[in-house]
Amino acid sequence: MKPFIYDLTFEQWQQWVIDNGESAFRAGQIFDWLYVKRVDNFEDMSNLSKSLREKLADQFQFVTLHEIARHESKDGTVKFLFELYDKNAIETVIMKHSYGNSVCVTTQVGCRVGCTFCASTLGGLKRDLTSGEIISQVVKAQKLMDVTEERVSSIVIMGIGEPFENYDAMMKFLKVMVHEKGLNIGQRHITVSTSGIVPNIYRFADENTQVNLAISIHAPNDALRSKLMPVNRRFPFADLIEACKYYIEKTGRRLTFEYALMGGVNDQPEHAEELAQVLKEMPLSYVNLIPVNFVAERDFKRTPRDDIFTFQRILERNKVNATIRREHGSDIAAACGQLRAQHMESSAR
Numbered sequence: 353m354k355p356f357i358y359d360l361t362f363e364q365w366q367q368w369v370i371d372n373g374e375s376a377f378r379a380g381q382i383f384d385w386l387y388v389k390r391v392d393n394f395e396d397m398s399n400l401s402k403s404l405r406e407k408l409a410d411q412f413q414f415v416t417l418h419e420i421a422r423h424e425s426k427d428g429t430v431k432f433l434f435e436l437y438d439k440n441a442i443e444t445v446i447m448k449h450s451y452g453n454s455v456c457v458t459t460q461v462g463c464r465v466g467c468t469f470c471a472s473t474l475g476g477l478k479r480d481l482t483s484g485e486i487i488s489q490v491v492k493a494q495k496l497m498d499v500t501e502e503r504v505s506s507i508v509i510m511g512i513g514e515p516f517e518n519y520d521a522m523m524k525f526l527k528v529m530v531h532e533k534g535l536n537i538g539q540r541h542i543t544v545s546t547s548g549i550v551p552n553i554y555r556f557a558d559e560n561t562q563v564n565l566a567i568s569i570h571a572p573n574d575a576l577r578s579k580l581m582p583v584n585r586r587f588p589f590a591d592l593i594e595a596c597k598y599y600i601e602k603t604g605r606r607l608t609f610e611y612a613l614m615g616g617v618n619d620q621p622e623h624a625e626e627l628a629q630v631l632k633e634m635p636l637s638y639v640n641l642i643p644v645n646f647v648a649e650r651d652f653k654r655t656p657r658d659d660i661f662t663f664q665r666i667l668e669r670n671k672v673n674a675t676i677r678r679e680h681g682s683d684i685a686a687a688c689g690q691l692r693a694q695h696m697e698s699s700a701r
């Protein structure tokens with residue numbers, strides 16, 4: 353199978369044009385067609401010679417994201433279910449904020465991490481996406497926004513999959529997204545979220561990037577975390593906290609902890625107290641409290657509003673910053689993986 357045209361970084365294009373007997377400036381032109389003019393075929397690349405266009409068409413293919421479903425929420429969130437060339441389905445979400453539009457991208461078809469509250473992991477991991485397949489989700493979102501002259505201003509790598517288990521593709525994705533000749537998204541406007549793949553937290557800390565990191569912590573101790581997130585048995589809580597401390601020390605950057613509140617499971621005052629004690633030692637940490645979305649296949653209840661505020665107050669009383677995440681698209685099955693899970697179920701019937 354040919355690689356995807358979005359699979360190459362700018363530096364790889366520079367090498368490719370030289371290897372193919374073309375002038376170096378052609379790399380910039382190709383990048384411009386892909387990410388600024390956003391064409392979806394080789395013929396439209398009109399300032400490239402016919403022979404160069406033929407070489408490109410010979411060696412690469414465009415990613416086809418065939419839209420199977422689009423769900424639009426009252427709050428402006430749009431959730432897409434796209435079919436890939438191999439019939440696998442992925443989700444991409446556009447969210448509207450007061451400060452701009454963000455896109456949530458998928459990095460894997462399914463996920464093997466197995467978090468008990470997540471629909472994305474139902475059915476396990478099918479395969480990794482290539483960097484080009486991750487990039488194409490943002491390009492597609494931007495093309496949709498072109499109609500209303502809007503811009504993708506931020507990206508969250510929090511869709512289906514564990515980005516740190518598809519690390520190299522994710523890093524290539526980041527390189528292309530922030531490139532000044534491409535979509536030129538500010539590094540600080542991108543957030544990658546991990547369930548706690550400890551070795552790659554160290555690796556990411558050493559990357560010298562301004563991209564934000566979020567840790568899905570979801571429990572204040574080892575025992576409860578292992579129940580909710582099997583990944584905790586591979587990388588225990590204490591090791592995760594050590595890696596987080598290293599990240600903060602190495603980068604001097606704020607670290608966000610995602611905490612999905614599950615009624616009666618991890619949302620009690622004692623959980624908040626325990627979490628505060630753990631995070632107190634990390635002055636730059638910040639907790640994002642997420643009222644868990646209902647997933648039909650999973651048996652979790654929502655935390656009552658007052659209890660969410662109590663949880664937040666306990667953290668803040670302990671000098672741990674915490675916000676409650678605004679819900680996006682709760683009327684359209686916006687929890688990660690829900691649309692895909694429904695699609696897999698109906699295809700299996």
Ligand code: SF4
Nearest residue numbers: 463465467470473513
């Ligand atoms: S929450 Fe993320 S890491 Fe956990 S199973 Fe779902 S997609 Fe995988």
